[in-house]
Amino acid sequence: MILVLYKENLYYYSWNAIVAVSAIFVGLYIPLNLVIDLGEYPIFVILYSIASVIFIADVFVEIFRFKRHVRSNNPFEPKATAGKFLPWFAVDMVAALPFMIFFPGSPFQLLKLFKLIKVGRFMHQISQQEVRLSQFLTISFFFFWLVHIAHWISCGWLGISNLNADFDISTTYVRALYWTVTTLTTVGYGDILPQTNVQMIYAMFVQLIGFAAFGYLIGDVVTLLSKKDPSTRQYLRNIESLSGALQIRDINKDLQKRILNYYNYLRKEKVGYDESYFLDGLPTTLKTEAELELKKNFIVGIPLFQNASIDFISRVAIKLELVIITPGEILMRQDDTGNEMYFIISGMLDVVRNGNPIFLLKEGDFFGEMSLVANKPRTATVKARSFCNLYRLERKTFEQIVSDFPEIIEQIKEKAKSRGMPPD
């Protein structure tokens, strides 16, 4: 609720990004500075000062935001709003304290790392709003924390080791990080070893906790990476089920190829995926809108509907049912009684009367409407020439909708005449 009010704002995102970068720098710099003297790199001190100023500024930004939010007056949960702001405000205050001035070189500075909680919240907000990127974002955020944890463990290792004066600062750090990664991944070369009891206990701690945590996180990321998009997943399931049938019974090569072509068609057109699970989870109004949204691209392409009212399109769209047919399939036979009409989304079909092809139906055409209107038998056979995506409209639905929109009847008759078919 709160978010919707002003968070779209580009300023908001930019400021948060600046704060996040500062927090990350501080999160890496402070622990390292406590264990190694980084005095020879004055740039770090300057960056740290800038970050500290940004943290102080952020306190005022948050106060401004809170006031604006109270003014815009959320009527539903006024108390909850204050309650939500308060803990974050406390975090901001602690992180803004000028430890550098009052406690230089003291471990109290680590309190500034609280600001990283806010980075976590910011990352959570982004991943919630960009559902489409959620997989990519989860992996990025995972590597973000992985780097931090490895860095912190390395700093801890340096803190309990006697630094070797032979190594310069960067070598010292790389060696600590190398020990950390070698231990966490359970490779354990054994070239850098704990010597004292404290170091041994620390090493055990890194082995155990790191082992469990890395196992968990990597397992999670692997699960995420192995998630295919739904149509590919459906395709793989199809292939597996065909492969299973082949191991038990024989199917000739030609039929195999046609089945494979069908599966490939479904995957390429992304139509084999069952959206019903997603739609059924939504309440009525959202379901209707989502269904319209999903079918809109197809419906817009049907010439018959180009001048129709939005209300009519909604009514039809919800009732249309997607049908996929394979080359050679016969959709309706001459003289049978018909109970549905079809709209062609893609593909080509032959209209055959008394054995003679008389017409080729293409994308945007519709057919079968005569039998529905006049309750007569089909005047021709319709056979697929290629793979076709069709929308089926049942007679009952058709009659209901047409009775509400009588002008559509005229359009259908005109269209039917224009392709040389008698309207009755």
Next chain:
Amino acid sequence: MILVLYKENLYYYSWNAIVAVSAIFVGLYIPLNLVIDLGEYPIFVILYSIASVIFIADVFVEIFRFKRHVRSNNPFEPKATAGKFLPWFAVDMVAALPFMIFFPGSPFQLLKLFKLIKVGRFMHQISQQEVRLSQFLTISFFFFWLVHIAHWISCGWLGISNLNADFDISTTYVRALYWTVTTLTTVGYGDILPQTNVQMIYAMFVQLIGFAAFGYLIGDVVTLLSKKDPSTRQYLRNIESLSGALQIRDINKDLQKRILNYYNYLRKEKVGYDESYFLDGLPTTLKTEAELELKKNFIVGIPLFQNASIDFISRVAIKLELVIITPGEILMRQDDTGNEMYFIISGMLDVVRNGNPIFLLKEGDFFGEMSLVANKPRTATVKARSFCNLYRLERKTFEQIVSDFPEIIEQIKEKAKSRGMPPD
């Protein structure tokens, strides 16, 4: 059955906790004392003596308990009771034997470790009774055993090694534990190495058994940790299904946001979770009670029911069906025929007559009852202003219940009048 009779007792838990702490101390001390001379820490001998006394006392406590239990005379399974007590009694007796006096320094003392079985049973009892904490308890108990196993393997390692006189006792122990953890986690630095054949075989044993056991246990704990609470699980499934749909078809940003808001609402309110699996597993009486219990918090908040009898509330509660609607959704339309009434658990709805908003419905209100009583068309349209949780009561159920409780009819009419709606 047995447990229910006297185990609620705080004394019982306290005594068991004392016994458990003693058993843990003994489980760690005895094996270590066998391989290292801990004589320089006299405190351990004192603690060991106290623990031994507690074990002897526990035998008498158990006898007392058994007698009391027999007296309270469980009529259903008298033989089973004795059969259940006996093996535990044997364990208690063995652990209470004063090995320290008769076999000082002998491995027979390890028989005292049988007492840990009782600790295991005690932990099992606790985790069975505190279902809500079961996840936390399982992990605690896992770490409990992990520490013990690592300790025992370390003691074994010390037992087959020549102790280096250069190291003091604590360093010697830390080095053994460090070797154990390094080997069990498969890090294998290689700084502490087996030299003799016996040591090599022991190392292989630790590698193999530890590898399998740790893999199993850690896999188990990770599975446990990754179990989210049911509403979060449902939320993640919802997000995944939306993300799947987005990868295949386009849904505009606004609709996406509304769907996300809906999912967030379900998660925050913890209402999206399907309790039917839990309820369906129960027999009739328990199912009714559980359903009442789950709905009670909501029902108590409905003013109409504040003076109603418990019998009436039960009858209604079982029949109420939870309905969640999104902002803007129209729940009933003026002049339609209604078949249900609604109780508002949370949220706000506008009552609109002839296009004019005439009333705002809030938490605790109910509406739609008139059409049910009088079998007339709806007198107004009702539209959600925010997300709403409602309970729906179907006409048929309504008529049945009201016929049994005629006094409710009057309350409904009064309430309806008080908000300016004609009662018929």
Next chain:
Amino acid sequence: MILVLYKENLYYYSWNAIVAVSAIFVGLYIPLNLVIDLGEYPIFVILYSIASVIFIADVFVEIFRFKRHVRSNNPFEPKATAGKFLPWFAVDMVAALPFMIFFPGSPFQLLKLFKLIKVGRFMHQISQQEVRLSQFLTISFFFFWLVHIAHWISCGWLGISNLNADFDISTTYVRALYWTVTTLTTVGYGDILPQTNVQMIYAMFVQLIGFAAFGYLIGDVVTLLSKKDPSTRQYLRNIESLSGALQIRDINKDLQKRILNYYNYLRKEKVGYDESYFLDGLPTTLKTEAELELKKNFIVGIPLFQNASIDFISRVAIKLELVIITPGEILMRQDDTGNEMYFIISGMLDVVRNGNPIFLLKEGDFFGEMSLVANKPRTATVKARSFCNLYRLERKTFEQIVSDFPEIIEQIKEKAKSRGMPPD
């Protein structure tokens, strides 16, 4: 089919066990003898000679078996029989060749290891016939092969290493096995290292193949070990579903305890498990028999059926439906119309007429039969005093069966009289 004819034979199993032990010895001895001179242990040469003689004898045993089998003349698949014997006969022949005499010390002796295939077949047969032990057997067989593979890799390692004269034979072997296990479990201490190119390539091979194979096998065994028996599995699912409900809604402690008691009862009595999956997978005749078998223990305990014909018991058994009720539950109410009777498998129920308890029903009793016979309302209320397992018999089924077995009617009337209930 073939197996059924003579394999029950104890001689068959004993001989196979002797052959298996010989094959295992040979499988361990030959590779080791090729890389280390075991000459100083003459016992091995003697054992090897015995094993060789057993292999030769086994060829004749197989010929005898085949002849006997052909005589007993399996009418369904005569060709298949010969086809099945032939490859095993070839294996036996190769393994029986006296390599020791003609090619002492040559790698050709390894052909004798083919006999292990027969051990594998024998193990497969056992695990197929002892379904109840299948889990235990799978794990035993897994460790069997694990030990062999580790042994063979160790022999390979010795084969490409320069043996250190400082070590005696057993130390040399333990060191090789230690290297193998350390490498396969990815611990990799690094104290024993490959030096030559060949050794390095061998180490890589052991690392890669061993890594994949061990991962696969251990994963399999862990899966197997984590499989609980069905009633425990059901119990854990129940607990999880209760825990899920508790995290979302509140349920008072007393109701929680009663639900837990119910779950514990199901687990203890092993009745909560849904056998329908197992039964539905069987064809009609087997299904009937299995159902009878599963219910037999209960039915035998019902006094009414003690003199009944097997035919009658079968007819009833298939139709009986298990019902579990909790303490305090009311099963039937006075003056209601009844449609079923019940048989008590375990537990106690009170019969209450006009508010007064008049009778206590126990294991083996039945009730509700009067209303069925006379089509009158229930003459009393029946309420559970404890957890009860009952079998329900529906009126329709009851009438059908009783019409075929008129003598049962008399028994029911007598029994009913004997407990002081008027028969109508």
Next chain:
Amino acid sequence: MILVLYKENLYYYSWNAIVAVSAIFVGLYIPLNLVIDLGEYPIFVILYSIASVIFIADVFVEIFRFKRHVRSNNPFEPKATAGKFLPWFAVDMVAALPFMIFFPGSPFQLLKLFKLIKVGRFMHQISQQEVRLSQFLTISFFFFWLVHIAHWISCGWLGISNLNADFDISTTYVRALYWTVTTLTTVGYGDILPQTNVQMIYAMFVQLIGFAAFGYLIGDVVTLLSKKDPSTRQYLRNIESLSGALQIRDINKDLQKRILNYYNYLRKEKVGYDESYFLDGLPTTLKTEAELELKKNFIVGIPLFQNASIDFISRVAIKLELVIITPGEILMRQDDTGNEMYFIISGMLDVVRNGNPIFLLKEGDFFGEMSLVANKPRTATVKARSFCNLYRLERKTFEQIVSDFPEIIEQIKEKAKSRGMPPD
């Protein structure tokens, strides 16, 4: 679509195989040559020259293919065709550039590795067309890439190491590969160690990325390897469900054996597998054809159908339902009214009239047709002597089909007479 036109061609596959081999050689040779001077092996330079020529030739082959494809004029997606060819053409062009002449020894040569993308596409095509081999192919391709990745990491390691002049080229390479595999499998002996900062960072990179990637790939391959064929999977499920039932209730040994025999029969005959999932995923026309194909082998063996028209066989085949019965099962009883006839696919059944066996039915026979034609009670009892696979034809279906093919009636009557059963 495109593929179908000319890819069946053996020339196409052969040429692609040659290109693939060249690309693999180049993919291994170029990176190695950049880090080690392979000048002493002139054979490599010759092979590299040949591969380069093949790459140039492949550009012309692709141009020829594209022209031919445009000529054969795919009417459905002309633009898509060009769009598909273009990126691959670019890849071919880059890989064909003669780097060896213009930039000898420069890293630009690595651009030739783009050709491996084409190998990947070729492998993908093969695995798509050989569904039956998909499992084997996936594993082969996995090992293909695994070898390449390990090789490239080894080359990278050599590139940042100071080569030790003591080792010859092959030893140098084996040591690098050995370090790579030891690190990737997390064994980490620690005999070859990173010294410089760059080497340490590279080692961390290999540890981390390799750890994750290998974990993912090996997990994938293990999943693939553990996939059993559907009938074995069904068998294992059956055994598990029997084992579950045995742990809870007792089933006598004889019944156990009969149930096991039934499961073994299903597995051997591969009939227990449920094909409906596969068939239901297909559109109507493909489903009909697949069903015919799967049943064809059985139907062809039925003598009655040997002279029947294909149209008739199709009609019957779709309606036939597979039934499996166990030895001793009674399929129909004398004097009962019959509603179906059966065709015997395999197995033997006894026909018994008035208690006397009068006939033995075998593979290819059919029975029960008389009751269907004449609507009379069964003239005999039919009992299975062995396991039987039967096709059942329901009366309603039978009547429909026979009315369309009157000549079949005569065949049935003749056949029935010839086995001594009166036709009415």
